[in-house]
Amino acid sequence: MSTPQGLIASGSFTSTAAARAIELPKRPDYFVIMNRSLWSTAPTAVVRSEWWYGMADGAAHTLTEGGGSALTATTIAAAGLGFTFVDYSAQTPGALVATGTAITAANPAVVSDATSPAVGNIVRMINTTGMLQIAGLDFTVTATTPGVDFTLGYLNSAAFAAAATNADYRVIPAQYYSPSKRWITGITQAAAAVVTMSVAHQYVVGDKVRIHVPDANFGMTQIDGMLATVTAVGASTITTDINSTAFTAFAYPTSAIAAAGVSYPHVAPVGEVATKLTSAINNTAYFAMYLNTGVVGANGNIMDWMAFSRDFTS
Amino acid sequence: MAIVTRTTLPPMVEQDIMRKLLSTPEAFRIFSMFAPKFTIPQQSGYIYRKRRYNRIETVPVPVDPAMMNPPAQLQTSVDIDVQTRFYATYVPISYQVSLINQEDVRNGITARLTQCLAETEDQLIRDMLEATAGMVNCTGGTNGDVPTEIVRSDVDGIVQTLQNNNGEFIYALQGGENKFATAPIRDSYAMLSHTNMISQFENVAGAINKAQYPNPNASNSSAEWCSIGNIRCFTSSRGSVTANASALGNDVYNNIVVAQESYSCVSLEGGDLRVIYNPPGSGDDPAHLRHSLGFRFTFGSVIDNDQWLINLRATLA
Numbered sequence: 214m215s216t217p218q219g220l221i222a223s224g225s226f227t228s229t230a231a232a233r234a235i236e237l238p239k240r241p242d243y244f245v246i247m248n249r250s251l252w253s254t255a256p257t258a259v260v261r262s263e264w265w266y267g268m269a270d271g272a273a274h275t276l277t278e279g280g281g282s283a284l285t286a287t288t289i290a291a292a293g294l295g296f297t298f299v300d301y302s303a304q305t306p307g308a309l310v311a312t313g314t315a316i317t318a319a320n321p322a323v324v325s326d327a328t329s330p331a332v333g334n335i336v337r338m339i340n341t342t343g344m345l346q347i348a349g350l351d352f353t354v355t356a357t358t359p360g361v362d363f364t365l366g367y368l369n370s371a372a373f374a375a376a377a378t379n380a381d382y383r384v385i386p387a388q389y390y391s392p393s394k395r396w397i398t399g400i401t402q403a404a405a406a407v408v409t410m411s412v413a414h415q416y417v418v419g420d421k422v423r424i425h426v427p428d429a430n431f432g433m434t435q436i437d438g439m440l441a442t443v444t445a446v447g448a449s450t451i452t453t454d455i456n457s458t459a460f461t462a463f464a465y466p467t468s469a470i471a472a473a474g475v476s477y478p479h480v481a482p483v484g485e486v487a488t489k490l491t492s493a494i495n496n497t498a499y500f501a502m503y504l505n506t507g508v509v510g511a512n513g514n515i516m517d518w519m520a521f522s523r524d525f526t527s
Numbered sequence: 528m529a530i531v532t533r534t535t536l537p538p539m540v541e542q543d544i545m546r547k548l549l550s551t552p553e554a555f556r557i558f559s560m561f562a563p564k565f566t567i568p569q570q571s572g573y574i575y576r577k578r579r580y581n582r583i584e585t586v587p588v589p590v591d592p593a594m595m596n597p598p599a600q601l602q603t604s605v606d607i608d609v610q611t612r613f614y615a616t617y618v619p620i621s622y623q624v625s626l627i628n629q630e631d632v633r634n635g636i637t638a639r640l641t642q643c644l645a646e647t648e649d650q651l652i653r654d655m656l657e658a659t660a661g662m663v664n665c666t667g668g669t670n671g672d673v674p675t676e677i678v679r680s681d682v683d684g685i686v687q688t689l690q691n692n693n694g695e696f697i698y699a700l701q702g703g704e705n706k707f708a709t710a711p712i713r714d715s716y717a718m719l720s721h722t723n724m725i726s727q728f729e730n731v732a733g734a735i736n737k738a739q740y741p742n743p744n745a746s747n748s749s750a751e752w753c754s755i756g757n758i759r760c761f762t763s764s765r766g767s768v769t770a771n772a773s774a775l776g777n778d779v780y781n782n783i784v785v786a787q788e789s790y791s792c793v794s795l796e797g798g799d800l801r802v803i804y805n806p807p808g809s810g811d812d813p814a815h816l817r818h819s820l821g822f823r824f825t826f827g828s829v830i831d832n833d834q835w836l837i838n839l840r841a842t843l844a
Contacts, residue, residue: 305770339776340776348775349776383776393658423833472671474664474666474668475664487578490608493608493610494610495609496827
């Protein structure tokens with residue numbers, strides 16, 4: 214039986230050559246993207262890419278102009294640099310990657326792993342033998358050397374007693390409520406305490422957050438339960454109005470202590486100051502077509518895309 | 528001897544049908560049980576702001592004998608904001624189906640849409656709580672993971688924290704009665720857990736199954752499983768689980784312990800639940816060949832007092 218196919222969304226963007234997600238109202242049955250800049254210019258490049266519902270994540274059917282006017286049909290295989298439809302409310306972690314061999318005790322910590330995640334991915338580190346202080350915690354990947362290692366840029370493990378001798382991980386989806394809680398990796402002793410978190414955060418100036426250090430093994434128990442106003446932000450840091458100068462130093466416990474059972478320090482959102490209205494608790498989930506670098510065009514290319522659905526009521 | 532058998536005279540119709548549809552499994556919706564619902568009036572925006580005044584410091588120092596005014600205090604507050612969003616789904620049906628199917632298709636679908644709506648609300652609250660609540664790991668167990676399995680000291684620690692934060696109990700105590708195998712039930716907070724925690728609860732020291740309450744009928748929910756210390760435990764197969772989040776990579780169960788007025792829900796006036804039926808001919812259907820059933824609603828949820836709600840994280844023994 215055939216069913217009608219209707220356009221559900223379309224648009225254009227200027228490519229930066231980087232992967233990007235295009236928000237859609239629902240899962241399409243057919244998605245096509247064309248390179249307006251390179252079409253019929255003999256570019257020796259992909260000029261049109263298609264995705265049908267049922268294709269594997271990362272796959273694509275592509276048309277390549279081979280330096281002349283002839284088009285060649287090519288394919289990007291599964292798990293490649295093609296299309297992936299994403300439901301950002303899904304909270305299922307990625308597959309276990311158990312090829313990591315070490316994590317440095319350094320600032321920042323670097324994971325030796327031949328299977329690198331992408332920069333910006335959130336990874337959940339587990340089985341970090343010798344560095345169990347961070348086992349079960351999530352980190353933003355800030356740099357990679359493909360096939361060699363990746364960097365946990367928001368973890369300063371220089372003071373840890375030893376490097377890890379094993380490092381498994383899973384890539385995990387971001388939580389879809391914003392702002393959300395974050396694990397703490399550091400707190401300064403300062404007139405305006407600066408809190409570093411393991412994952413890039415969504416806090417902004419004026420947010421009210423609760424600092425939780427529920428376990429004495431992390432030091433700085435004086436700050437536990439304090440309500441802070443965010444006065445400045447960095448990618449992984451917030452500056453607060455808490456004077457922690459006289460507080461005990463914050464430090465992660467040893468691997469052995471952590472393995473015996475600890476509660477991890479974290480920041481939790483509470484509210485905001487009265488003069489702003491930008492941090493309401495919000496469901497930020499959406500559907501998107503993730504365009505990887507094999508279908509997104511070159512830097513500066515104008516890309517036109519269309520999404521179709523077989524739905525009766527598109 | 529000739530005999531008429533099923534082969535020579537088969538029934539014209541070889542089957543009968545049960546006119547009533549079988550039950551569809553429905554999970555207990557525990558997260559919406561303790562959430563009061565507020566409504567944003569029409570033409571009043573889509574973000575609901577709540578304000579709490581912070582406490583004013585006590586004044587143990589007497590006023591100066593010269594009757595000079597003491598230091599003034601500043602009243603501060605915290606504003607808590609929640610954004611409402613629209614949610615909707617629908618089921619298109621060909622007209623032929625409703626003409627030829629023996630069961631009442633539209634009633635059956637309406638029931639499932641109602642379930643979908645309620646479970647969506649519960650899931651949204653669940654995920655909001657998991658994403659934004661403060662948390663404590665179970666550390667008293669012996670399974671070698673972080674967090675450990677739940678034990679009595681973990682439960683008591685949570686109760687102590689909520690008491691330190693002046694959280695109000697949800698349930699009043701049930702005094703002991705002269706009945707075999709029953710025990711008094713303390714004033715209690717509520718704990719919202721996954722059904723996989725049931726076997727864990729059974730092993731916690733001092734757990735009292737609902738059947739052993741002095742008055743089991745006092746429980747207002749089939750989802751309630753037991754009482755542990757000052758906590759009454761509610762479970763659902765759609766409870767909160769963070770996959771592969773323990774130190775050893777096991778699933779972490781989020782046991783959300785709540786006091787009174789700790790979280791709530793918000794909807795837009797006029798945007799709350801509406802089940803929508805579009806008869807044949809609606810929209811782009813000139814030949815009247817299909818109809819649809821659906822719903823839409825507006826919803827937001829938020830923690831109103833973060834100190835009156837804690838996520839007690841646990842793995843399984």
